[in-house]
Amino acid sequence: MPYVIGDDCLSCGSCAAQCPAEAIDMGEVHYEIDPDKCLECGACAAQCPAEAITLE
Numbered sequence: 001m002p003y004v005i006g007d008d009c010l011s012c013g014s015c016a017a018q019c020p021a022e023a024i025d026m027g028e029v030h031y032e033i034d035p036d037k038c039l040e041c042g043a044c045a046a047q048c049p050a051e052a053i054t055l056e
Helices: 013-019 043-047
Strands: 003-005 025-026 032-035 053-055
Touching: 003 032, 013 025, 013 043, 032 043, 043 053
Parallel strands: none
Antiparallel strands: 003 053, 025 032
């Protein structure tokens, strides 16, 4: 089950910097996780200051 980024995202980029799979990119509104690349490691969720990243 891949992680997803919710609307509480601050678009700070800290999650993308921590992603070992480079699965996180800026979307139209906020950062988004590519579910096909997500390793489900949780590194992004642990780094998110807004706690906007959760399991799908």
